[in-house]
Amino acid sequence: MSLPLVVFDLDGTLVDTAPDLVASLNHAVTQAGIEPVTYADLTHLVGHGARAMIERTFALRGRTIAEEELTWQMKEFVDFYHGSMPGESLLYPGLIEALDRLQDAGLKLAVCTNKPEMLAKRLLEGLGLLGRFAAISGGDTFTVRKPHADHLLSTVSNAGGMAERAVMVGDSLNDVLVARNASVPSIVVPFGYSDVPIESLLPDRIIGHFDELTPDLVETVLSRKPK
Numbered sequence: 001m002s003l004p005l006v007v008f009d010l011d012g013t014l015v016d017t018a019p020d021l022v023a024s025l026n027h028a029v030t031q032a033g034i035e036p037v038t039y040a041d042l043t044h045l046v047g048h049g050a051r052a053m054i055e056r057t058f059a060l061r062g063r064t065i066a067e068e069e070l071t072w073q074m075k076e077f078v079d080f081y082h083g084s085m086p087g088e089s090l091l092y093p094g095l096i097e098a099l100d101r102l103q104d105a106g107l108k109l110a111v112c113t114n115k116p117e118m119l120a121k122r123l124l125e126g127l128g129l130l131g132r133f134a135a136i137s138g139g140d141t142f143t144v145r146k147p148h149a150d151h152l153l154s155t156v157s158n159a160g161g162m163a164e165r166a167v168m169v170g171d172s173l174n175d176v177l178v179a180r181n182a183s184v185p186s187i188v189v190p191f192g193y194s195d196v197p198i199e200s201l202l203p204d205r206i207i208g209h210f211d212e213l214t215p216d217l218v219e220t221v222l223s224r225k226p227k
Helices: 018-032 050-060 067-084 095-104 117-126 149-158 173-181 215-222
Strands: 005-008 108-112 135-137 166-170 186-188
Touching: 005 149, 018 050, 018 067, 050 067, 067 117, 095 108, 095 215, 108 149, 117 135, 135 149, 149 166, 149 173, 166 173, 166 215, 173 186
Parallel strands: 005 108, 005 166, 108 135, 166 186
Antiparallel strands: none
């Protein structure tokens, strides 16, 4: 039997990126005369991409945004975010030790995120994690993105894994749905960017800290049929 592949979401799962995402957002929108927002204004949109956050910010301030202006806003956001990486983004407690445990046991690791691939790789490189992953796929790597099953399945394939021996680790509905759509079990963390209680997402397992992410847990989750 082949060793498992553990696929991670990025924002809100591996890395707390909220401070830098909000800073990049405010850099963009203030140039359009929009009052800055806080993380509390956008909790459920952090990790869903620049477009969603920009549109929501304009709506919060009672402004509509045309497609042409949105394109310009997204460029300002991405340029600022890319130039400031890794900024104040931090790895979640226990992550490095968890990755070490999995890799020491021979498990492969991958990343499946809706963040653009270039930004995902730049962030992981800045945090010293890039070389740990057999594959890194972003929201623009394929023609589909989470929660479409093929985003996860193609990531698994690129990492040299098999879907029946893969586990998805994430923090939000998109991660649970992509796992469910791909018939892959899911493990969810509670410290990310979900806008609903993670218990309501019905993942296969919830872990409160990365100390709980072990090779034995991965095998246990794989032995159960995904919900």
